[in-house]
Amino acid sequence: MSSASRRMVVLLLLGIACKEKPAGEASAPSGGALIGAALSLTGAAAVYGAQQRAGIQAAAEEIAQGGGPKLQVLIEDDGSTKEQGITVFQKFINRDKVSAILGPTLSNTASAADPLAQQAQVPVLGISNTAATGITDIGNYIWRDSLTEAQVIPGAFKKAREKLGFKSAGVLYGNDDVFTKAGYDVMRKTLADQGIKVLDTQTFAKPDRDFHAQLTALIGVKPDVVVVSALADNAAAIVSQARQLGWSGPILGGNGFNSPAFIKNAGAAAEGVMVGTSWNSLSQEPANQKFLEAMKKRGVNPDQFSAQAFTGVQILAEAIKRAGGKTGREEIEKGLGLVKDLDTPLGKFSFTPSRDAQHDPSVQQVKDGKFQIVQ
Amino acid sequence: MDLFLAYQSLIAFVGINGLLALSVYATLCCGQLSLANAGFMAIGAYTGALITQHARGVPFVAVLAASALLPAIIAVPLGLPVLRLRGVFLAIATIGFGEMVRLFFVNWDYTNGALGLVAIPQRTHLWTIFLALAGALYLLGRLRGSRAGYALEAIREDETAARTMGIDTTAHKLAMFVLGAAIAGVAGALEAHLTFMVAPSGYGFGRVVDMLVQAVVGGTAAFFGPVIGAAFLTVLPEVLREAGARLGFAPGPFRLFLNGAILLVVILFLPNGLVSLLRRRRAA
Amino acid sequence: MGQQALNGVFVGSIYALFAVGYTLVFGVLDILNLAHQAVFMLAAFAALLLVADAHLPLWAAMPLAVLFAGLLGILLERLAFRPLRGRADSNISGLISSLAMGTVFEAIALQIFGPDTSRFPHGTFPDRLIRIGGASASLLQLCIIAISVVLMALLTLLLARTRLGRQIRAVAESPRAARILGVNVDRVIAAAFFISSSLGGAAGVLFALAFNSISPDVGRSVELKGLAVIILGGMGSIPGAVIAGFALGLIEVFTVAGFGSSYRDAVSFAVLFVVLLARPRGLLGQAAAREA
Numbered sequence: 001m002s003s004a005s006r007r008m009v010v011l012l013l014l015g016i017a018c019k020e021k022p023a024g025e026a027s028a029p030s031g032g033a034l035i036g037a038a039l040s041l042t043g044a045a046a047v048y049g050a051q052q053r054a055g056i057q058a059a060a061e062e063i064a065q066g067g068g069p070k071l072q073v074l075i076e077d078d079g080s081t082k083e084q085g086i087t088v089f090q091k092f093i094n095r096d097k098v099s100a101i102l103g104p105t106l107s108n109t110a111s112a113a114d115p116l117a118q119q120a121q122v123p124v125l126g127i128s129n130t131a132a133t134g135i136t137d138i139g140n141y142i143w144r145d146s147l148t149e150a151q152v153i154p155g156a157f158k159k160a161r162e163k164l165g166f167k168s169a170g171v172l173y174g175n176d177d178v179f180t181k182a183g184y185d186v187m188r189k190t191l192a193d194q195g196i197k198v199l200d201t202q203t204f205a206k207p208d209r210d211f212h213a214q215l216t217a218l219i220g221v222k223p224d225v226v227v228v229s230a231l232a233d234n235a236a237a238i239v240s241q242a243r244q245l246g247w248s249g250p251i252l253g254g255n256g257f258n259s260p261a262f263i264k265n266a267g268a269a270a271e272g273v274m275v276g277t278s279w280n281s282l283s284q285e286p287a288n289q290k291f292l293e294a295m296k297k298r299g300v301n302p303d304q305f306s307a308q309a310f311t312g313v314q315i316l317a318e319a320i321k322r323a324g325g326k327t328g329r330e331e332i333e334k335g336l337g338l339v340k341d342l343d344t345p346l347g348k349f350s351f352t353p354s355r356d357a358q359h360d361p362s363v364q365q366v367k368d369g370k371f372q373i374v375q
Numbered sequence: 376m377d378l379f380l381a382y383q384s385l386i387a388f389v390g391i392n393g394l395l396a397l398s399v400y401a402t403l404c405c406g407q408l409s410l411a412n413a414g415f416m417a418i419g420a421y422t423g424a425l426i427t428q429h430a431r432g433v434p435f436v437a438v439l440a441a442s443a444l445l446p447a448i449i450a451v452p453l454g455l456p457v458l459r460l461r462g463v464f465l466a467i468a469t470i471g472f473g474e475m476v477r478l479f480f481v482n483w484d485y486t487n488g489a490l491g492l493v494a495i496p497q498r499t500h501l502w503t504i505f506l507a508l509a510g511a512l513y514l515l516g517r518l519r520g521s522r523a524g525y526a527l528e529a530i531r532e533d534e535t536a537a538r539t540m541g542i543d544t545t546a547h548k549l550a551m552f553v554l555g556a557a558i559a560g561v562a563g564a565l566e567a568h569l570t571f572m573v574a575p576s577g578y579g580f581g582r583v584v585d586m587l588v589q590a591v592v593g594g595t596a597a598f599f600g601p602v603i604g605a606a607f608l609t610v611l612p613e614v615l616r617e618a619g620a621r622l623g624f625a626p627g628p629f630r631l632f633l634n635g636a637i638l639l640v641v642i643l644f645l646p647n648g649l650v651s652l653l654r655r656r657r658a659a
Numbered sequence: 660m661g662q663q664a665l666n667g668v669f670v671g672s673i674y675a676l677f678a679v680g681y682t683l684v685f686g687v688l689d690i691l692n693l694a695h696q697a698v699f700m701l702a703a704f705a706a707l708l709l710v711a712d713a714h715l716p717l718w719a720a721m722p723l724a725v726l727f728a729g730l731l732g733i734l735l736e737r738l739a740f741r742p743l744r745g746r747a748d749s750n751i752s753g754l755i756s757s758l759a760m761g762t763v764f765e766a767i768a769l770q771i772f773g774p775d776t777s778r779f780p781h782g783t784f785p786d787r788l789i790r791i792g793g794a795s796a797s798l799l800q801l802c803i804i805a806i807s808v809v810l811m812a813l814l815t816l817l818l819a820r821t822r823l824g825r826q827i828r829a830v831a832e833s834p835r836a837a838r839i840l841g842v843n844v845d846r847v848i849a850a851a852f853f854i855s856s857s858l859g860g861a862a863g864v865l866f867a868l869a870f871n872s873i874s875p876d877v878g879r880s881v882e883l884k885g886l887a888v889i890i891l892g893g894m895g896s897i898p899g900a901v902i903a904g905f906a907l908g909l910i911e912v913f914t915v916a917g918f919g920s921s922y923r924d925a926v927s928f929a930v931l932f933v934v935l936l937a938r939p940r941g942l943l944g945q946a947a948a949r950e951a
Binding site: 042044046047049050175201202203204205207208209210212213214216217233236237240244245246261264265267 | 662663666667669670769773774775776778781788795797866869870871872874876877879880911912915916919920921923924
């Protein structure tokens with residue numbers, strides 16, 4: 001590099017280095033903790049990041065009002081890419097010196113950024129990472145409150161089979177997205193384990209909006225049930241188009257369907273769709289009701305992502321409590337290990353020995369434009 | 376020291392993006408707009424990751440060499456027909472290649488499709504990246520003023536005239552295409568061993584567009600221009616992040632907006648890139 | 660089989676309408692307008708706002724949204740393309756500046772509407788299913804196919820029969836010659852952009868109606884397919900883009916039916932590749948795509 005350009009790069013970096021800390025920036029509130037949240041606010045996962053932000057902010061407010069520890073949450077955009085995720089994590093760890101990190105939104109980003117936190121011994125609580133492996137395996141500072149599909153689907157499918165009695169299936173899944181691909185892997189294994197014959201499998205990509213070709217092919221082989229692993233936006237379109245093409249049989253969906261946006265966008269076509277979900281939106285438990293109210297107050301539609309984010313903040317608060325009110329990194333790490341049967345919108349929450357989430361999943365079906373629990 | 380740690384990754388990404396911008400420059404400097412390098416980067420990244428994961432003992436240098444070699448080899452049968460196309464057609468053909476590579480990895484079960492490969496040991500250090508960058512800069516810098524360099528400039532100015540003058544345009548263009556592929560492959564492997572994982576989502580159309588933009592914004596008049604562009608455009612979003620927070624903007628669309636606006640301003644008012652700013656100052 | 664053919668024609672009609680705008684600008688200016696997909700997206704949002712918030716009926720909202728798209732096209736031309744016109748590397752810099760504008764448009768949409776997917780309110784278009792042979796199509800799908808075809812026919816007529824059309828063709832052939840002949844090249848180019856973006860906007864509104872999906876990134880999925888279409892049809896050729904649009908729609912659908920959907924997108928790009936290598940000027944194009 002010539003001296004001139006080298007000078008310029010150095011100047012740029014010095015420029016960042018010499019910036020003063022602006023007023024009101026990262027410093028832990030007295031008696032409270034500084035938490036970093038790396039969320040996808042732009043890019044492919046922006047829809048989930050926005051929901052997560054709402055959940056986190058609602059929870060922090062509720063906890064502070066309820067006399068819990070004061071949590072100042074720094075929210076940064078990880079752009080749905082691993083590069084920004086890594087940069088944000090490093091900023092949180094070394095510059096803002098947070099006590100714990102929530103997120104990142106995507107499992108792909110997590111497998112790139114979490115190792116940094118592990119190395120620096122900063123606890124990370126994943127609130128939407130559903131990849132079966134490669135998350136909590138990274139190390140003992142990595143935790144998550146999001147159930148993997150492996151914990152949700154087998155039970156959901158078993159119940160669905162009890163109700164509907166199907167023997168063959170047609171499967172449609174998004175193969176370019178970690179959420180839906182991980183979901184599909186579990187669905188395929190579950191169908192095999194339960195002895196259900198898969199007559200045809202079709203795929204789609206997340207940006208797709210037209211599913212007529214794949215659905216026509218699936219309907220053509222006349223399965224007993226159509227199984228779909230998709231996220232809410234695609235799910236609504238898939239279900240509408242399936243009904244339009246004349247499919248009146250049952251449709252079984254994964255975690256991604258668990259969103260009011262799904263019912264809103266699919267309209268009448270959503271009737272009868274069965275969903276295995278990690279968040280029971282209908283739970284009457286006070287923890288869930290408080291969550292629903294908090295979201296309503298903010299004018300945000302509650303969904304699985306916001307529920308898991310809200311729970312994440314609650315878990316951190318509980319960890320601090322268990323650590324005797326101390327808010328350092330080591331204390332929160334120890335405190336996380338002591339969280340047991342915590343009342344959250346997700347139900348009674350504990351961690352498994354491998355720091356994954358543990359709570360009861362549920363099976364729901366759309367009836368009269370609303371999700372209902374399948375007993 | 377803390378500041379350095381806080382921005383260590385950023386510095387690393389500046390280096391990697393610099394390499395990628397140089398890989399695009401390799402073909403731009405002879406007038407070819409090739410957008411295939413995200414595909415070559417993916418091939419290099421996966422090659423490196425697979426070797427590291429399945430053949431533990433192989434030294435990192437050998438891994439990097441393989442990640443440069445495989446894309447280079449693929450570039451030859453790809454380049455021969457494709458480089459005959461002009462301008463935008465070459466761009467589109469290479470975009471198509473890049474997409475096909477991405478789709479290949481999305482559908483390949485051996486590498487877990489969209490989930491990609493995780494838990495790749497971190498074998499890349501800052502010095503590895505900047506050593507590679509220095510190497511690439513040296514190679515490309517040496518071209519200027521050399522006979523090959525003049526040939527490339529001639530091809531860029533007017534390819535038909537260059538051919539009539541006896542320059543083997545096909546060989547020169549292909550050589551630069553292959554060089555670009557090799558550099559992109561190395562960058563991919565370096566990044567894979569820095570960020571612990573590879574996944575197809577990182578190598579799409581958006582990625583190659585970023586590379587192109589960095590090369591052009593930096594300026595292709597000088598061989599180090601693309602690196603300046605890479606440094607500027609890698610650091611800019613982070614500077615904007617801080618600025619946005621200070622100004623009270625919520626993170627998100629504002630940064631995207633500024634990225635687009637700044638790109639527009641540079642392309643409209645600084646057509647030869649940021650490098651032209653330096654030139655001007657030197658001449659004055 | 661019949662159902663799949665119908666599916667192919669349906670998605671093809673939207674591809675065709677989108678590509679026609681793309682190829683028009685390329686024919687005239689030799690530049691790939693990467694902001695076309697952003698205009699596509701903004702028009703869909705405009706229609707949504709008009710229907711959902713201003714409570715306009717669809718038949719009023721759509722032309723307004725299309726007009727809005729056309730005006731965006733003029734803005735785009737003025738801001739991002741005209742300043743670059745003299746430059747030697749104008750197709751690369753044009754590509755980049757259109758990309759920048761596309762990013763700016765997307766950021767604005769993201770700021771105003773957020774990342775969520777919206778849909779037209781229920782009842783915007785009557786929900787009716789029609790059976791043709793063994794296949795079922797919605798009234799909406801048939802209308803979309805019809806509107807696309809009509810718009811493309813109008814464009815062809817405009818280019819062939821009207822004075823403006825002749826001027827556009829002249830500028831596409833050689834801007835310098837056209838100017839010598841007294842054509843106001845600046846105005847013609849602006850008109851071409853207006854038309855191109857209007858068609859792109861129409862495609863956006865129809866797409867939004869067809870799939871009930873409006874989000875800031877909705878243009879991404881069509882952008883690269885659009886490239887395949889204009890290459891297959893021949894850069895600069897309107898009839899080529901139309902035929903290629905339908906052809907690609909059918910090819911995609913039958914790939915799914917025959918081989919499985921994982922190959923669907925790969926097939927579009929394979930088609931693009933094969934065309935570029937075997938017959939770069941596409942089905943009906945004239946532009947010289949090779950060096951010698």
